[in-house]
Amino acid sequence: MINHERESNEVIASSVVLVPGVLQTPDYTCLVTEAGPIEKKDVPKIAAARLARAEILRPGRTFTFYVHENALLLPVGGEEVWREQLAHLLRVSVRQYVVFLDTLNCGLFVDDKQTIALYEERVKRLAAVALDRDNRGR
Numbered sequence: 001m002i003n004h005e006r007e008s009n010e011v012i013a014s015s016v017v018l019v020p021g022v023l024q025t026p027d028y029t030c031l032v033t034e035a036g037p038i039e040k041k042d043v044p045k046i047a048a049a050r051l052a053r054a055e056i057l058r059p060g061r062t063f064t065f066y067v068h069e070n071a072l073l074l075p076v077g078g079e080e081v082w083r084e085q086l087a088h089l090l091r092v093s094v095r096q097y098v099v100f101l102d103t104l105n106c107g108l109f110v111d112d113k114q115t116i117a118l119y120e121e122r123v124k125r126l127a128a129v130a131l132d133r134d135n136r137g138r
Helices: 002-007 026-035 040-056 069-073 079-092 113-129
Strands: 010-015 062-067 099-102 107-110
Touching (some): 010 113, 026 079, 062 113
């Protein structure tokens, strides 16, 4: 997965329940990882690997993240962690296509043209109904 993300020119992701992993702060990532079905001793290693994915957020690439209001309003880790996560999202929002499906127990990259076309169409429809920059937060 990491190699696909590193080599992609464009990344589009959506999330309904949580902030997408690549946009998570360290505290948020640790709490989400701890809540998962993994052994406690593996949490630091897995959280570190998840945080390392943020290196893909570099100039010269295009990123589009659709994050549902539910994910933004869920105060993971309490108010302090939640506020820092929201502030982090604001900081990275000023930065700028492999299809990656992330589930609770696995991740899947899809590279066949027909499936990618289906997801491209879905993203276009989602973009058409998502709030534009001027109406966010109202």
